Amino acid sequence: MRKKPFVIDIHTHPAFFEPICENEADVEFRRKMLGLYKNGKAPLKHIYNQMDYAGIDRLVILPEDLTTNHGGTVVSNEEIKKLVEISPDRFIGFASVDPRRKDAEEVLEYAFMDLGLSGLKLHPSKQEFYPADKMLEPLYKLCIKYNKPVLFHAGLSWEPDALSKYSKPENFEEVAYNYPELRICLGHFGWPWVKETAAIMLKYTNVYADTGLLYFDNAREFFGHVFEKELGISWIDRSLRHQVMFGSNNPRFEQIRMLEALQGMEFRESTLELILGGNALRFLGMEGKENG
Numbered sequence: 001m002r003k004k005p006f007v008i009d010i011h012t013h014p015a016f017f018e019p020i021c022e023n024e025a026d027v028e029f030r031r032k033m034l035g036l037y038k039n040g041k042a043p044l045k046h047i048y049n050q051m052d053y054a055g056i057d058r059l060v061i062l063p064e065d066l067t068t069n070h071g072g073t074v075v076s077n078e079e080i081k082k083l084v085e086i087s088p089d090r091f092i093g094f095a096s097v098d099p100r101r102k103d104a105e106e107v108l109e110y111a112f113m114d115l116g117l118s119g120l121k122l123h124p125s126k127q128e129f130y131p132a133d134k135m136l137e138p139l140y141k142l143c144i145k146y147n148k149p150v151l152f153h154a155g156l157s158w159e160p161d162a163l164s165k166y167s168k169p170e171n172f173e174e175v176a177y178n179y180p181e182l183r184i185c186l187g188h189f190g191w192p193w194v195k196e197t198a199a200i201m202l203k204y205t206n207v208y209a210d211t212g213l214l215y216f217d218n219a220r221e222f223f224g225h226v227f228e229k230e231l232g233i234s235w236i237d238r239s240l241r242h243q244v245m246f247g248s249n250n251p252r253f254e255q256i257r258m259l260e261a262l263q264g265m266e267f268r269e270s271t272l273e274l275i276l277g278g279n280a281l282r283f284l285g286m287e288g289k290e291n292g
Contacts (some may be wrong), residue, residue: 006277007056007257008092008284009150011074011187011212011247011249014061018043018081019086021245025197030072033066033074033126035160037252041204048090052257057277059062060284062121062151063096069128070161075100075109092284094119094151095218097139100127105138108233118284120145123153123164124171132174144181153194154186156161156214170195176204183283188212196224198235201243208283213276219253219261233266245280 014020015030021041031037051059061083062072071145073096080093094110097104097120120143125129131152139269142152154167169190176184183251185208190197194213201207228238234243246262262275281287 004055004130005273006281007259008058008060008277008280009053009248009250010060010245010280010283011186011210012061012250012255013064013252014057014059014083014091015075015081015253016040016042016154017047017083018204020075020082023099029072030074033064033070033159034252035158036252037189042251046088048087050255051090052088054259056255056259057093058090060092060119060280061152062094064121064123064126065096065098065101066126068100069098070126071188077111077115077117080117084116093117094121096121096123099128099133099135099139105111105142108139108142112148113143117148117186119149119151121151123162124166125153125157125164126159128163130166131172132178138183140175140179143230144179147285149183149185151185151187151210153188154197154209155188155190160234169193170198172207173200176207178248180204180206181283182206183208185210185245185283187247188214189244191224191226194233198231198240200290201240205243208245208279210242210245211258212247212249212253214253217260219257220264221260223261223265227265236275237271241268241274242279242282244275246276262279 016039019043021027035200077095084091084093095117097107156164162252183206187210189209189212197209248258
């Protein structure tokens with residue numbers, strides 16, 4: 001009997017996880033910033049049940065620091081640390097920092113060194129910057145220093161007050177070129193600019209993408225349209241098989257539907273194993289640490 005693949009969801013937002021939803025004003029701010037106005041608080045038992053039902057071993061949980069342009073954090077680095085401490089065998093925590101903060105470098109170094117967080121999440125559209133802006137250079141260098149990856153929002157954002165012009169895939173090429181040691185992920189596969197995302201990935205092996213794409217009604221049909229018709233199945237199954245990672249963008253989309261949609265595609269079994277977890281382990285610098 002074939003061993004079950006190790007599965008990591010590289011792109012989840014824990015804004016409504018119950019242990020960090022004690023303050024109702026914070027919850028309302030999160031609903032407003034994310035554009036998820038009807039979400040209720042989710043007990044961790046519910047999160048674990050979702051993971052177990054889908055066969056997901058780990059979630060990468062992402063914060064968002066919007067201090068300078070929206071006056072607060074959607075989820076703070078300290079809240080991410082709290083969730084990881086509650087469930088270190090389930091959650092992998094990333095940091096966020098608003099790059100316009102005067103103390104941005106100190107905040108990020110603290111997140112890596114003292115909070116023990118595993119990477120950096122940046123949202124150019126919501127935080128209003130172009131990825132190659134010089135003010136990001138100190139943050140990228142810190143990520144290289146501590147061997148931490150960066151996960152960017154890329155492509156269209158459904159969040160309010162988030163201009164797509166900042167997050168078009170072409171804007172990330174200069175980062176990939178200038179920092180070849182930096183592992184970067186273009187979230188949501190840069191949808192709807194998936195061909196541009198794929199082209200950058202072909203050229204730069206330090207660029208990854210996740211599958212947390214917007215889908216309409218049916219995840220399998222949508223993935224089929226994007227990965228089989230727009231790109232062609234061989235792009236991922238041959239050329240990009242080491243750079244694509246499973247991401248759900250939960251809670252906006254359901255993990256089980258997206259995972260089943262990927263599993264129903266005509267990828268080689270070895271390619272699917274890489275997408276579901278193997279590539280994420282390498283991206284995170286955790287190869288060989290599935291149980292650690």
